[in-house]
Amino acid sequence: GNSVTQMEGPVTLSEEAFLTINCTYTATGYPSLFWYVQYPGEGLQLLLKATKADDKGSNKGFEATYRKETTSFHLEKGSVQVSDSAVYFCALSDIPGGSYIPTFGRGTSLIVHP
Amino acid sequence: DAGITQSPRHKVTETGTPVTLRCHQTENHRYMYWYRQDPGHGLRLIHYSYGVKDTDKGEVSDGYSVSRSKTEDFLLTLESATSSQTSVYFCAITPQGGGTDTQYFGPGTRLTVL
Numbered sequence: 001g002n003s004v005t006q007m008e009g010p011v012t013l014s015e016e017a018f019l020t021i022n023c024t025y026t027a028t029g030y031p032s033l034f035w036y037v038q039y040p041g042e043g044l045q046l047l048l049k050a051t052k053a054d055d056k057g058s059n060k061g062f063e064a065t066y067r068k069e070t071t072s073f074h075l076e077k078g079s080v081q082v083s084d085s086a087v088y089f090c091a092l093s094d095i096p097g098g099s100y101i102p103t104f105g106r107g108t109s110l111i112v113h114p
Numbered sequence: 115d116a117g118i119t120q121s122p123r124h125k126v127t128e129t130g131t132p133v134t135l136r137c138h139q140t141e142n143h144r145y146m147y148w149y150r151q152d153p154g155h156g157l158r159l160i161h162y163s164y165g166v167k168d169t170d171k172g173e174v175s176d177g178y179s180v181s182r183s184k185t186e187d188f189l190l191t192l193e194s195a196t197s198s199q200t201s202v203y204f205c206a207i208t209p210q211g212g213g214t215d216t217q218y219f220g221p222g223t224r225l226t227v228l
Contacts (some may be wrong), residue, residue: 032214043118043204043219044157051214089156093215100145100164100208101172102217106156 002027006090006105013112019077021108023064023090026071031092033057033066033073038087038107047075047088085112117141118220120205126226133192135223137205139185145208146188147217148172148180150201157204163188195227 007022032051036044048057053068062077090105117140148160159172161180179191203223208215
């Protein structure tokens with residue numbers, strides 16, 4: 001079956017530091033890959049996505065590249081801000097049996113200090 | 115904003131009582147989902163629906179039932195609530211259920227079973 005593995009958190013950084021959150025996946029087909037972000041007290045919202053190998057998704061200074069050869073989709077940001085403090089979820093989509101069932105990682109908490 | 119609301123937003127109930135959570139969407143999207151979120155487990159799929167009266171089980175469906183009699187409403191019922199069902203419950207939709215679709219999440223319902 002499909003699976004998504006993320007690095008465990010919390011990840012604690014100082015403002016303006018470089019961020020990497022690792023994500024690897026296992027899938028039988030050719031999934032799309034996503035990063036979602038969850039701010040405190042809210043539901044998840046899409047941060048970025050990539051739909052095929054070598055695609056790069058980007059949004060709000062965050063980037064991730066779909067690497068089929070290493071089955072990875074690592075999230076990066078060059079300079080984090082306190083407002084980036086949140087939980088980040090890596091996810092993949094697949095359509096087993098014709099129904100759209102996303103698979104989520106367990107989430108990585110990011111804490112950014114001033 | 116995909117126009118998703120959840121009700122109630124908070125609920126405290128006692129063991130053995132029935133509980134129904136409601137998810138309402140305004141955009142007539144086809145796919146709707148119920149997840150629970152617990153520390154250390156990330157998001158786990160309970161049930162999903164791919165149309166009116168068309169539902170299927172997710173990975174943690176025991177103790178839960180769902181109904182979808184109208185496109186816009188997806189109800190989650192705990193027939194006899196247990197303390198292990200204390201969690202935050204999220205409803206989500208995908209517009210068409212295609213492999214590149216983004217999921218849109220509601221704001222969540224925090225349920226406490228005493």
